[in-house]
Amino acid sequence: MESVLPEGKWARAGIVGSTALKVGLREVQHKVKRPFMSLERQQADKLDTDDKNAELIFNALTQLRGTALKVAQMLSMEVEILPERYRKELEKSFHQVPPLNRVLVRKAIQEQLGQPPEYLFTSFNDQAFAAASLGQVHYATLQDGIAVAVKIQYPGIHVAMKNDMKLMRKLAPNLPNPQMVLQSLEEVGARLQEEVDYAHEAATTQWFAEHLKIEGIHIPQVYPKFSAARILTTELMGGQHLDAWLATNPSQEARNRAAQSLYDMMVYSVRELKRLHVDPNPGNYLFHADGSVSLIDFGCTKQFSAEFIHILPQLLKAFLEEDVEAILAAYRILGMDHKPTTEHWYQEVLRPFAHWVALPLQTESFDFGQHQDYTSNAREIIQRLSQNTKYLPKRIPLKRAIGFPIY
Amino acid sequence: MKINEQDKQLTKVRILVAAVDVITIRGFKNATMREIAKEAKVGDATIYNYFPTKEKLLYGYCEYVQQQVMQELKDISNFHEYSVQEQLQQLVETTLQIWLPAREFLQQVFELSFGAPLVGFTHLEETKRLFTAMVVDILDAAIEAGELPEQPYRELLPRLFWDYANGILAYWLKDNSEGFANTTQVIDRSMEIIAAILQTGMVGKLLDLVSFLFRTHIMTHTEVLKSLSQAPDLVASKRRFMEGK
């Protein structure tokens, strides 16, 4: 049996309220105990408290269903905001959404496309083959035998979303770094509004399918007749998610090709298209046996200004040459200020970051296998930098400003 | 002969649809049989052959909705593969879907039948029969297939579900969320609870408890009961309860 879900706004408030309370209590317990403990014990105990808080918050989030999961996914991407242990709990939410039963699937299709599935499709599998963050995805075939993926949004989720966001804001003060979380929630809210709009996603997917023609990268076709604000029908892409693909033990050649394709795609998107797919959730890439990659889910893309595209190479060059003045100048143009720019700050904060950014660019090819800690190193480095970053009035989030995803 | 029957049926539906239009715009009290006949393009006398009173039109449409619901469910080719929860949920969702174009009309039906129970309940009898027959079918099939355990108070269940469905309709009439999103959520979630109750045979235990409390406590406080029964709300609900029995 499926879990019994809490009803309505007030029940939701209840969940968040009680979680906030529990987290608060733990914090108090933690503070009370602290003076009597050795430093080591204090540290261990803080970690313990963090663990329990993470668990509590995660439980509350998953009870909120769709929106919260999406927010959890997004927040867990914002590496600089949440400490490791919170992130780990939140990452569990990938690919985990309670399913819609056949009644809701039917209702969604009937409501959105005006007819039940058996009238629209030659075949329609009423059991989902994949979870989406706000719904799920079904196999179907069109009249001419074309295999498609039909993504269906949980009916009414867009209405629940606004309330959920309010409640998330209520929960935020109990997380570490509440200011940052709140700021980020705002942006997440805006992105969610975009993501809930499948018509927008359909248009974006079509745009990319038309413009992003890169060897080794596939983008699905959209079928507008079978798509609407809450339904998106796209060409079924083969391939597997990263972990499943890796489990097939692909050749080094295939791995290299996949990595190169993704890199080419990114550079081409930024430089030529000035527009990038910015939802690098592992679920959004399907890897094929030959190492080519299908890019799906264009719910979230970012348009870059001409100015940014112009500055970016200069910034990278400055990083390569470790030219502090040039780096800071470039950042200022992008609307970020770094004060105080002391020698200490440069040595401890900026330099490690510059080194980290430039590292893969210094060689003809870069072996991530030999730099296994490359990605994990980023977290601390970026966190330190972002703590010292002041955004000038027109705020550009760090991650965007750097111009490529560091996840 | 057969074509004649079909024609009759078509005329009947035409009159019902016209009645919905006229009553929705003019209100039940103000709408006249003459207007409805005109809207349906039938003679003033003909309409009385089909529906002798305005009330009969009102409840005739409710029956017509129920028939359409049944047809819709029959048209779902793999309905027999649905779980009992899905089948019952589909029944409620389809009912709403069929009512949607006549939602304001339904509002009037509710005001007239539940506002003055004396009038309403006998009139809705046929609609209720059609509805509960579907629930009986669904539950019997699930019990036969072993999906549900044998249910104590089995004959009571379809009536309880009828009350539940009316509660949902009432909620829906008051729901002003976009696309009635809140109703969808309430149905989805309450159906999970209903399925859980059915699966654990909890109905029997709940009713046993109620009857125990009733016998041991309520019955000894007859004065309280007497004073309560004078409250108008309770009279109404008692009537409903006896109606159900």
Ligand SMILES: Nc1ncnc2c1ncn2[C@@H]1O[C@H](COP(=O)(O)OP(=O)(O)O)[C@@H](O)[C@H]1O
């Ligand atoms: N066109 C497609 N071909 C193959 N699988 C797809 C396709 N579209 C979606 N999927 C599957 O559904 C999952 C969720 O789809 P996605 O569009 O990423 O949803 P969301 O926007 O909620 O993240 C994907 O991870 C993938 O497994």
Ligand SMILES: [Mg+2]
């Ligand atoms: Mg996705």
